[in-house]
Amino acid sequence: MSRPRRSHGVGKPDLVLSIPSDNAFLSLVRDLTKKLAQGAGFDDTTAGRVALAVDEATTNVIEHAYHGAKDREVLIRFSDRGADFRIDVVDTGDTVDPRSVPRFNLEQYVSERRTGGLGMHLMGKIMDSVTFRRSGGRNVCGLVKHKRERDSEEH
Amino acid sequence: MSELTVETRDVEDVTLLYPKGFINAHTVRLFEGELQKSLEQKRFKIVVNCAGLAYIASAGLGAIMGAIEEIRTNGGDLRLANLNETVLNIFEILGFNHLYRIFPSEVEAIMSFRQETGAAS
Numbered sequence: 302m303s304r305p306r307r308s309h310g311v312g313k314p315d316l317v318l319s320i321p322s323d324n325a326f327l328s329l330v331r332d333l334t335k336k337l338a339q340g341a342g343f344d345d346t347t348a349g350r351v352a353l354a355v356d357e358a359t360t361n362v363i364e365h366a367y368h369g370a371k372d373r374e375v376l377i378r379f380s381d382r383g384a385d386f387r388i389d390v391v392d393t394g395d396t397v398d399p400r401s402v403p404r405f406n407l408e409q410y411v412s413e414r415r416t417g418g419l420g421m422h423l424m425g426k427i428m429d430s431v432t433f434r435r436s437g438g439r440n441v442c443g444l445v446k447h448k449r450e451r452d453s454e455e456h
Numbered sequence: 457m458s459e460l461t462v463e464t465r466d467v468e469d470v471t472l473l474y475p476k477g478f479i480n481a482h483t484v485r486l487f488e489g490e491l492q493k494s495l496e497q498k499r500f501k502i503v504v505n506c507a508g509l510a511y512i513a514s515a516g517l518g519a520i521m522g523a524i525e526e527i528r529t530n531g532g533d534l535r536l537a538n539l540n541e542t543v544l545n546i547f548e549i550l551g552f553n554h555l556y557r558i559f560p561s562e563v564e565a566i567m568s569f570r571q572e573t574g575a576a577s
Contacts, residue, residue, distance in 0.1 A: 363481070
């Protein structure tokens with residue numbers, strides 16, 4: 302884990318986790334995400350969902366950007382910026398165009414036994430914003446969850 | 457502690473699976489393997505007791521989806537019991553609660569197979 306650096310907005314310094322692109326580290330990612338989300342004020346249920354979204358984003362990087370190679374690096378940057386809790390999942394692998402991922406459709410999923418797009422769909426359902434961009438030779442998947450007065454009113 | 461263990465138990469013609477831990481891209485092969493063993497043994501009435509399941513990611517849902525056609529084609533079904541709030545919520549978010557029958561307890565899930573057998577005879 303690298304030294305924290307100051308985020309651009311008002312709030313706590315960023316925390317950056319660096320892991321090898323090995324899905325054996327997913328539980329570490331999940332546990333840390335959940336703890337930080339709880340620390341940002343989310344209830345246990347919402348924190349668990351945010352952790353699942355980050356698990357899915359990290360899995361996507363390992364499977365699609367790095368094609369299962371275990372010796373690459375995945376950076377996960379956590380920013381607690383007052384009204385938002387933001388997580389960036391960063392890789393230097395192949396760029397995956399999110400538009401190329403099939404949109405999740407339950408009926409098609411059943412009839413065609415399709416499994417693609419499920420993780421992406423889940424991320425979109427859990428988070429308030431999911432974005433993909435290319436920056437400085439890196440792919441950045443940005444996940445944002447807004448803090449609300451009553452988390453129980455969320456999804 | 458292991459990230460996932462899956463114990464199995466047979467109650468007459470129903471096979472019970474007890475995943476304990478979590479199912480994600482790292483652990484899904486173990487879960488898939490246990491599911492596959494049931495199918496190889498021609499046991500198509502399956503109850504997954506999720507009492508020990510902390511969470512399930514899309515990889516785990518894909519594993520269930522990958523097996524369901526063979527299970528149902530052979531006159532069986534995969535039913536779920538004892539889902540915690542986190543796991544139930546994931547099923548509901550995706551609409552999977554409309555694809556699979558979910559029961560509050562293992563006994564009720566087993567009994568649902570019995571009732572069908574009784575109705576058919």
